[in-house]
Amino acid sequence: MQITRRFLLGGAVAGLATPAWPGPPDTSPWPEQRPASVLVARSAQASEALIDAASLGGEVGFAVINLRTGQLLESRKPALAMPPASVAKTITTLYALDQLGPGHRFATRLIATGPLAGGRIEGDLVLAGGGDATLHTDHLATMAKDLRAAGVSSIAGRFLVWGGTLPYTREIAHDQPEYVGYNPAVSGLNLNFNRVFFEWKANGAGYELSVDARSEKVVPRVNMARVSVVARDLPVFTHDERDGREEWTVAASALGSGGGRWLPVRHPEIYAGDVFRTLASAQGTTLPEPEQVARLPGGAVLVQHESEELSAVLRDMLRYSTNIIAEAVGMSASGKRGEAASLNGSARSMGDWLAGHGVTGAHFADHSGLGVESRLGAGEMAAALVRLGPTAGLRAMLRPFAMPEVGGGANPVQVAAKTGTLNFVSTLAGYASTAGGGELAFAIFTGDEARRAAAGPVESPAGSRAWVGRARTLQQQLVARWAKIYGA
Missing domain, CATH: 3.40.710.10 (DD-peptidase/beta-lactamase superfamily)
Structure with missing residues (x-):
C-alpha cells in the first residue's frame, strides 16, 4: 500500500430566408429554397x-x-x-x-447487510454506485474515514461492489484504440473516470513501474491492474483480462526515459472496490477483496457521498x-x-x-x-x-x-x-x-x-x-x- 499527497495530473450554397415564427416550430425548420436577397x-x-x-x-x-x-x-x-x-x-x-x-445528485453508498457489533458488521458491506461519473479517489477516502468514524473496523461477511444502477458497457466506442483513457467502461459504479494512472521511470536494469488511482490528496496503489514491459516495437499496448484482473503490456521502444499516461478500466466495480479496500485499511478498517454482485442487497446505509448538482x-x-x-x-x-x-x-x-x-x-x-x-x-x-x-x-x-x-x-x-x-x-x-x-x-x-x-x-x-x-x-x-x- 502506498498513499501519499499528490496533485491530480491530467489529464447548400444558397442562403434560405424563412418567415419568423412567434414560438418554437413543430418540426425542424427546413422550408423549400426561396429567392435569397x-x-x-x-x-x-x-x-x-x-x-x-x-x-x-x-x-x-x-x-x-x-x-x-x-x-x-x-x-x-x-x-x-x-x-x-x-x-x-x-x-x-x-x-x-x-x-x-438541474438539482439532481448521484449518490454512492456504503450499505451494511447486518448489524454492527463490537466494531464488526455481522454481514456484508456493499459499496453501491448510483451512476456518479464524477466520483474520484478523494471521495472514497472520505467515505473510508466516515466508515471508521461510524465504528466499523471489520466485517464478518463479504465486501461487495454493485454498479447495477446503469447498464454495464465495456467501452463507449468500438472504433477507438484499446488503450485511450477517454474510452473506458461505464457502469453505475465509476471511479476516476474509470482510468488508472500508469507511470514509468528508467533505471539501470529496465523500468520502475507503478499503477495507481491518484487524485488531489491521495495516491493509492491499484492491485487489479498491472503493466509489464515487453521488448517489441508494435503494438504499443496490449490488454488482457485474467481472473478479474486487467493485464497490460507496453512496448519498451515506446517508453523513453520516463513518463505516465491514463489507461482505461474495463472492470470499474472491482476497480472501485480495490481502491476503497486500500483506503479503508489506511483508516483501520479491514476488508476482504471485493466481489461483484448483480443484485443490490438490502441493508442499512452507513455512509453516503453525493455528487454536485x-x-x-x-x-x-x-x-x-x-x-x-x-x-x-x-x-x-x-x-x-x-x-x-x-x-x-x-x-x-x-x-x-x-x-x-x-x-x-x-x-x-x-x-x-x-x-x-x-x-x-x-x-x-x-x-x-x-x-x-x-x-x-x-x-x-x-x-x-x-x-x-x-x-x-x-x-x-x-x-x-x-x-x-x-x-x-x-x-x-x-x-x-x-x-x-x-x-x-x-x-x-x-x-x-x-x-x-x-x-x-x-x-x-x-x-x-x-x-x-x-x-x-x-x-x-x-x-x-x-x-x-x-x-x-
Whole structure:
C-alpha cells in the first residue's frame, strides 16, 4: 500500500430566408429554397470561397438561425447527416436536464447487510454506485474515514461492489484504440473516470513501474491492474483480462526515459472496490477483496457521498468534454424514462426524446459523440439550440469560443459554443452575440469520413491535426462573417 499527497495530473450554397415564427416550430425548420436577397447570396458565395480555401475535402454542412425570431438565415447542406463528435454532448445536456432536473445528485453508498457489533458488521458491506461519473479517489477516502468514524473496523461477511444502477458497457466506442483513457467502461459504479494512472521511470536494469488511482490528496496503489514491459516495437499496448484482473503490456521502444499516461478500466466495480479496500485499511478498517454482485442487497446505509448538482456536473462535462460523464448522465436520463437497457438503446431513447421536441432526423449511438456511428445534420443541431437551449440556460454552460482579434484588439463578437473533434472530424455549435446586438444560433459540421476510415483506430493519424486546424480556422471565419452580415 502506498498513499501519499499528490496533485491530480491530467489529464447548400444558397442562403434560405424563412418567415419568423412567434414560438418554437413543430418540426425542424427546413422550408423549400426561396429567392435569397443580394446580401444573403453574397454571404453564401463568400462562405463557399472560405470552404474552398480550407481544402478539407469530405463534407461541410452548416446552419445559422436568428435566435430571437427563429429565422433561418443561411445554410449549407443542413440536413446532411454527419458525425457530431462532442457537439452531441449539448443534446445530452438538454436531455439530462429535462429528465432529471438541474438539482439532481448521484449518490454512492456504503450499505451494511447486518448489524454492527463490537466494531464488526455481522454481514456484508456493499459499496453501491448510483451512476456518479464524477466520483474520484478523494471521495472514497472520505467515505473510508466516515466508515471508521461510524465504528466499523471489520466485517464478518463479504465486501461487495454493485454498479447495477446503469447498464454495464465495456467501452463507449468500438472504433477507438484499446488503450485511450477517454474510452473506458461505464457502469453505475465509476471511479476516476474509470482510468488508472500508469507511470514509468528508467533505471539501470529496465523500468520502475507503478499503477495507481491518484487524485488531489491521495495516491493509492491499484492491485487489479498491472503493466509489464515487453521488448517489441508494435503494438504499443496490449490488454488482457485474467481472473478479474486487467493485464497490460507496453512496448519498451515506446517508453523513453520516463513518463505516465491514463489507461482505461474495463472492470470499474472491482476497480472501485480495490481502491476503497486500500483506503479503508489506511483508516483501520479491514476488508476482504471485493466481489461483484448483480443484485443490490438490502441493508442499512452507513455512509453516503453525493455528487454536485447535475447543472454543475454538466457544466464541467461541456467545458472539459468528459465522455464518461455524458454516457452516465445520458443513461440515467433514459433510466428515468424506463429506457436504459444498454448504452446504444439509451442513445436511441435520447433521439426519440429530441424528435418529440420537434427536431427530427438524429441518430445517436452514444451520448458523448465518441462513436462515429452517431449522425446529425447541422440544421437539426442549430434547431435544437433555438428550440431547447434558451429555456435550459444552455448558453451559460458553454465555454467561450475564441474569435480572432480585430485591429489588434478583442473581437466584439462573443461566442459560447461546444467543439467536437475526432480524426478528420471537427464540429462547432453554439451561440454568438454580435456587436450590433444580434443573437445567432449556429452549427458547423465538417468531416472527411473516407480519410477517417482509411486511418483506422489510431490515436493521431498523419495529417489529422493539420486538418482539424484548418477546420477550426474555417469555423472562426464563418462565424465572423455571419456576425457581420446578420449582426443587426
